[in-house]
Amino acid sequence: MADDVRALTAALAxxxxxxxxxxxxxxxxxxxxxxxxxxxxxxGLARHPQHADGHDVLARIYSDLGDLxxxxxxxxxxxxxxxxHPGALKGVAFVRFRQGDARAATEALERALAIDPDDxxxxxxxxxxxxxAPVADLPTAELPAAELPTPGTPVPAPxxxxxxxxxxxxxxxxxxxxxxxxxSGFDRATAxxxxxxxxxxxxxxxxxxxxxxxxxxxxxxGLAGVSGEATRTAQHLALxxxxxxxxxxxxxxxxxxxxxxxxxxxxxRDRSMPVGLALRFAERARGTASAWLEGQGA
Amino acid sequence: xxTTVVEPWAEQPLLRYVTESSARLVVLMTPAGQVLAxxxxxxxxxxxxxxxxxxxxxAASGALAxxxxxxxxxxxxxxxxxxGIHLAACSTPRGALIVLTVFGKETSIGLVDLFYDEFAxxxxxxxxxxxxxxxxxxxxxEADLNRSLATLFQR
Amino acid sequence: MSEELARALDRISRxxxxxxxxxxxxxxxxxxxxxxxxxxPGRAVAALAASLVRKVSGxxxxxxxxxxxxxxxxxxxGTLLVAPAPPxxxxxxxxxxxxxxxxxxxxxxxxxxxxxx
Numbered sequence: 001m002a003d004d005v006r007a008l009t010a011a012l013a014x015x016x017x018x019x020x021x022x023x024x025x026x027x028x029x030x031x032x033x034x035x036x037x038x039x040x041x042x043x044g045l046a047r048h049p050q051h052a053d054g055h056d057v058l059a060r061i062y063s064d065l066g067d068l069x070x071x072x073x074x075x076x077x078x079x080x081x082x083x084x085h086p087g088a089l090k091g092v093a094f095v096r097f098r099q100g101d102a103r104a105a106t107e108a109l110e111r112a113l114a115i116d117p118d119d120x121x122x123x124x125x126x127x128x129x130x131x132x133a134p135v136a137d138l139p140t141a142e143l144p145a146a147e148l149p150t151p152g153t154p155v156p157a158p159x160x161x162x163x164x165x166x167x168x169x170x171x172x173x174x175x176x177x178x179x180x181x182x183x184s185g186f187d188r189a190t191a192x193x194x195x196x197x198x199x200x201x202x203x204x205x206x207x208x209x210x211x212x213x214x215x216x217x218x219x220x221x222g223l224a225g226v227s228g229e230a231t232r233t234a235q236h237l238a239l240x241x242x243x244x245x246x247x248x249x250x251x252x253x254x255x256x257x258x259x260x261x262x263x264x265x266x267x268x269r270d271r272s273m274p275v276g277l278a279l280r281f282a283e284r285a286r287g288t289a290s291a292w293l294e295g296q297g298a
Numbered sequence: 299x300x301t302t303v304v305e306p307w308a309e310q311p312l313l314r315y316v317t318e319s320s321a322r323l324v325v326l327m328t329p330a331g332q333v334l335a336x337x338x339x340x341x342x343x344x345x346x347x348x349x350x351x352x353x354x355x356x357a358a359s360g361a362l363a364x365x366x367x368x369x370x371x372x373x374x375x376x377x378x379x380x381x382g383i384h385l386a387a388c389s390t391p392r393g394a395l396i397v398l399t400v401f402g403k404e405t406s407i408g409l410v411d412l413f414y415d416e417f418a419x420x421x422x423x424x425x426x427x428x429x430x431x432x433x434x435x436x437x438x439x440e441a442d443l444n445r446s447l448a449t450l451f452q453r
Numbered sequence: 454m455s456e457e458l459a460r461a462l463d464r465i466s467r468x469x470x471x472x473x474x475x476x477x478x479x480x481x482x483x484x485x486x487x488x489x490x491x492x493x494p495g496r497a498v499a500a501l502a503a504s505l506v507r508k509v510s511g512x513x514x515x516x517x518x519x520x521x522x523x524x525x526x527x528x529x530x531g532t533l534l535v536a537p538a539p540p541x542x543x544x545x546x547x548x549x550x551x552x553x554x555x556x557x558x559x560x561x562x563x564x565x566x567x568x569x570x
Contacts (some may be wrong), residue, residue, distance in 0.1 A: 017343060048341070050341065082322075082402075113515065114511035114514065114515050115511065209517050215516055222511055222515045223512055225511075225512075226508045229508045233504075233526065234526070236497050237498060239532075240531075244526075245505075245525070245526045245527075246523075247512075247523070249513045249518035249519045249522060250519030250522065251519040252516075252518035252519070254509075254516070254518055266516075377481075406482035406483075406503060408496070408500030408504075409482055409503075409504055411483075412482075412496055
C-alpha cells in the first residue's frame with residue numbers, strides 16, 4: 001500500500017470522523033481503486049453530509065465509473081454548498097460536454113475562469129471546447145460561418161432609420177438576443193456595448209463572443225462584481241466615486257463606467273482603437289444610456 | 299451560509315467582516331476555545347474541532363514567542379492548495395479573543411488581513427466593558443461549551 | 454528590495470502626480486516592495502488592487518478579450534493603475550488627478566515586461 005494511503009487510512013482509523021476520508025478517497029481513486037474509493041467517500045459523507053470537497057471527490061469517482069448522472073448530482077450538491085467551487089464547475093462542464101451540451105459546458109468553464117483566471121486546466125478545456133464542439137451545439141449554428149462577426153471587424157450599424165423590429169432582427173442575426181436598441185447608430189451596437197444593472201442583469205445592448213455567440217448575460221454577471229469591487233476600492237482608498245475602469249487586454253480594450261445610480265456600461269473596442277478614443281466613445285455611449293434610462297423612469 | 303452568535307454585540311462586526319473578506323468560515327472565540335460567534339459551520343463537531351485547534355495553535359505560538367523574547371506574534375497565516383487560514387488574537391474590553399478565518403481562492407490573504415484589522419477594531423468598539431467574564435472553572439467549562447454550541451446551532 | 458524592483462518603482466514614482474507605487478503578489482494581495490508617500494495605505498492598496506484586477510481579468514476572459522495587460526481605475530479623487538507582471542506579480546500605482554497617465558502606463562508596462570524577461 002502506498003505511503004499516502006497508509007497514512008491516511010491510519011488517520012481515519014484513529015479518528016473516524018476526520019475529514020481525511022476525502023483525501024483518502026481521492027488517493028484511492030487516482031490509484032484506480034474505484035470501489036474502495038467509493039466506499040470511503042460514501043462512508044465519510046454519511047458523517048459529513050455538508051462537506052463540499054467530499055461531494056467533489058464522490059463526483060469524480062462516479063465519473064471514473066462512467067456514472068455521469070450520479071457525478072452530475074454530486075457536483076450539483078457541491079455547487080449548492082459552495083457556489084464558486086472550481087472543481088465542481090469544471091466537473092459540470094465535463095459532464096455537460098459529454099452529454100453534448102456544449103453551450104452549458106462553455107458557460108460552466110467560463111464561470112470557473114471568472115473565479116480563477118489563472119486556472120490553466122479550465123483554459124485548456126475551454127480552448128478544446130471551442131475548437132471541437134459541434135457547430136450545431138453553439139448558439140450561432142443557424143448562420144453561415146462567413147456571417148459570424150469577430151471583434152474588430154467593422155460591422156455596419158443597424159439602419160438608424162429602421163424600426164425597432166428590423167433592428168432587433170439585425171441583432172438576432174448577429175447571434176445576440178434582441179434587446180432595446182438604445183445604442184443604434186453606434187458601431188457594433190449590439191455586439192460590443194452592454195448596459196446592465198447593479199444586480200448583473202442586462203438592460204440593453206449586447207456582447208458577442210469571438211465565435212459570435214451571445215455572452216451578454218455571462219458578462220453582465222461578472223461585471224456586477226467588478227462594479228462592487230471598484231466601489232469598495234475607491235471608498236477604502238478615499239478616492240471618492242469611481243468614474244471609469246479601462247482594461248487593456250490581449251485582443252480588446254474594455255471600458256466600464258457607472259451610468260447613474262444602479263446601472264453600468266461596458267464598451268469593448270478592438271485593440272486598434274487608441275485607449276483615449278475608446279474612452280471618448282464610451283463617454284458618448286454613457287450619455288446615450290443615461291438619457292434612455294431617464295426616459296424609462298429609471 | 300449561516301452566521302450565529304452567542305453574544306449579540308459580536309454579530310454586526312462579524313457580518314461585515316465576512317462580507318468584506320469573503321471568508322468561508324470564521325470563528326470568534328476565547329483563548330480557551332469557547333466560541334462566541336461563528337460563520338459558515340454546518341456542524342457543531344466541526345466547530346468544536348476548529349475552535350479547539352485554533353486556540354491550541356495560538357497558545358503554542360504564544361509560548362514560542364515568549365521563548366524567543368517576543369511579547370506576541372501577530373497574525374498567523376497558513377496557505378493550502380485551495381484554502382488558507384488566518385489566525386489572530388485581539389484584545390477587547392470583553393477580554394482577549396481569537397479569530398480563526400478560513401478562506402478560499404475567491405479572496406486573498408491580503409484582503410483577509412486588511413479586513414481583519416477593521417474587524418478587530420469593530421470588536422473593541424462593540425464589546426461591552428462592564429461584563430468582564432468570571433474565570434471559567436473546569437467543571438463549568440463543559441456546561442458553558444454546550445450552552446454555546448446549543449445557541450450557535452439553535453438546538 | 455531587489456535593485457531591479459527598486460529602480461522600477463523609482464522611475465514610476467517620478468511621474469508627475471504619483472503618490473506611490475508598489476510591487477504586489479497577485480494571488481496574495483500582499484506588498485512585495487513599495488515606494489509610497491506619507492499617508493498612502495500600502496496594505497490596502499495592495500490587497501484591493503489585486504482583488505480588482507482579479508475581477509477585471511475574470512470579466513475580460515468571459516467576454517473573450519484575453520489576458521489583461523493594464524488596468525486603470527479613474528475616480529473623483531485619484532487614479533489607481535495596475536500592470537500585471539506574470540506570472541505572479543503586479544506593479545501598482547496610486548496617483549492624484551494631475552497624473553500623466555500615458556507616461557505612468559509606459560513606465561509600468563516597461564517595468565512589468567522587464568521582470569517577465
